[in-house]
Amino acid sequence: MIATTHPLPTVEPIRVPGVAWLAVAVAVFVVYLMLQENGALLASSWNTLHELFHDGRHALGVPCH
């Protein structure tokens, strides 16, 4: 893949808008709340989230009990 005899074609970079990175950051935060939150940010409702997504947490390899 790397050591090819023919040079690889040059590819024009895609411009990624700043708002896309913002949306990605928000999406990652939502997954954090869904899979990782154990009381660090949410005072009262974290246990509900933890228990509802319990099976998903285990299956996706996130620390659980």
Place this chain on the structure above:
Amino acid sequence: MHWSYGSVIRRALGAGAVVGVLLAAYLYAVVEPVIDMAVALEEAASATGAADGGAARHDDPLFTRGEQVGGGMAATFATAMVVAAVFGTVFAAVRHRLPARSDLPRALWLAAVGFATVLLIPALKYPPSPPGMGDADTVGERTVVYLICLSASVLIAIALTRLYGTLHARLADHTRVVAMGTASVVAYALLLVVLPAAPGSVEAAVPADLVWDFRVRSLGGLALLWLGLGLGLGWLLDRHADRTSDRQPVAPGP
């Protein structure tokens, strides 16, 4: 073929939706049977009073097992969509630097890097575990070390990419591949050695073969997630590019 960000992310999210549905079905059919066995063992242990804090939370369940299965499937689908959004955005940003001739091998290459960095490295140190293994009192602590491992793994991958660019001018191709392989092994081995072991995880109550079975099934599903995203995005992009290039040469007729 030149792509806009929008046309890449739409295809990434489309692939993510299909993979998400498949992964939710995989959770239901492949992972849940093992989770059920582990939960049954956990409940039997807490009924005889043998278990300590770890199982105590399940004495007064907030949700039925059926609701937890539904919640797990929803979480799986949502996670696939978010990973697809991140994957599509990073793919758009680094596409011109990925070493391949078309988008299918480019996307597969990035998916392999993503799987190894985001999933495999943290899983080697803090592997997926069935219910009943982790102590509820240490779940916060385990989450912190897990997230540190994940972040460090991503930072190492970015540093290695930078190093690869720096070495481009100084080393021949073959030497550079060996140098990069060595640097990757050393950096990730150091990370795995330096990080602390997961606090209070393994409980003897869960049989080893059930733990192994669970880990293989969990990692299998996550490998399918990344493979599916790489294949899906790459195939959708190449298919469109093929169709467009098939049409173009016909135009300048006599």
